[in-house]
Amino acid sequence: MKLFITGIGTEVGKTICSAVLTEYFKADYWKPVQSGDLDHTDSHKIESWTENTVCHPETYRLKLAASPHQSAREEQIKINLDDFQLPKTENKLIVEGAGGLMVPLSDETFMIDLIEKLKLPAALVVRNYLGCINHSLLSIMALNQRKIKLEYLIFNGSFPPDTERVISSFIKRETRIIRISEIEYPSKDSIKAAAIQLTKTNL
Template sequence: MKLFVTGIGTEIGKTVCSAILTKYFNADYWKPIQSGDLDFSDSMKIQDWVGENVVIHPETYQLQLAASPHQSAAQEGISININDFNLPETQNNLIVEGAGGLMVPLSDSEFMIDLIEKLNIPVALVVRNYLGCINHSLLSIKALNQKKINLKYLILNGNFPPDTERVICKNIQPKTEIIRISDIENITKENIESITKQLIKIG
C-alpha cells in the first residue's frame, strides 16, 4: 500500500495525519520536498512521533526558505522538475507527504498535483474545519477527479459542524473511505499511538 497525503491548504494537520497513518499501516515515510524548518523537519517529527524504528526515506529536496517550493528553490538557484522524483524502493507500506495543497507550485509550470500524478499512487486528502474549508475541499476533490487521481481516503481532522461535513462528504466518490481523527491538544508519541488505536479498521 502506497499513499500520498495532501491537504486542502497549509497548516491543516497533514504531518500529524501522516504520523497516524504511518503508525496504523506500519509504513515507511517519505517527504519528497521539505521547504523550510530544516532544524525540525516533517521527517524528524514523524520519527519523534512514530518511533525510532520507523523507516524515513530522505527528501529529494531540502530547501532553506519556508515558502512555496518554487520560491525556495529559486532563491537557492535550483530548478525543481517532477522527473527528479521516484518512489523509494521498499517492500513495506509507504506514506508520502506533500507540501501544502494540490496547487502548490514546484516550478512555474508544475504543481504538487502533477507530482502525485507522476508517482501514480492513491491520495488521502486532509480536511480541517475553518471558514472557507468547504470551498477548498470541493475544489481539491474536483481537481483530483479531473486528473483521474484515486481519492482513497478523505480525512476529517478534528471536529466539524454537521452542515459542513455533510456537504463535503456528499461530493466524494462512493469508493472513497472517510477517516475521522480527533483533535490532539498535545502532539506526543503516546497521543499519536492512542489516536491510531481508536481508528476504525481502514484498508
C-alpha cells in the same frame, strides 16, 4: 499500499495525520520536498512521534520556509519532476506533500503533478475553518479531473455536521472517510492512541 497525503491548504494537519497513518499501517515515510525548518523537518517529527519508522531522505531540502518554487529559486535551483522516484521499500509507504494540490514546484508544475507522476492514490486532509467547504470541493474536483483516486477523505478535528455532510456528499462511493480527533500536543502516546482508535473503526 502506498498513499500520498495532501491537504486542502497549509496548516491543516497533514503531518499529524501522516504520523497517525504511518503508525496505523506500520509504514515507511517520505517527504519529497521540505521547504524550510531543516533542523526540525516533517521527517524529524514523524521519527519522534512514531515507533521505529523508516523515513526516506527528501529529494529536495530547501532552506526558505515558503512555496517550493520560491524556495528553490532563492537557491538557484529548479525543481524537476523527473528527479522524484519512489523510495525502494518492501514496506507500506506514506508520502506527504507540501501544502495543497496547487502549490507550485516550479512555474510550470504543481503538487498535483507530482502525485500524478508517482501514480499514487491520495488522502485529502480537511480541517474546519471558514472556507473549508470551498477548498475541499475544489480539491476533490481537481483530483477527479486528473483521475487521481481519492482513497481517503480525512476529517482532522471536529466539524459542524452541516459542513461534514456537504463535503462527504461530494466524494465517490469508493472513497473511505477517516476521522481523527484533535491532537493538540502530538507525541508518541497521542499518535499511538489515534492509530488505535482507527483500528476500532475497522479502517
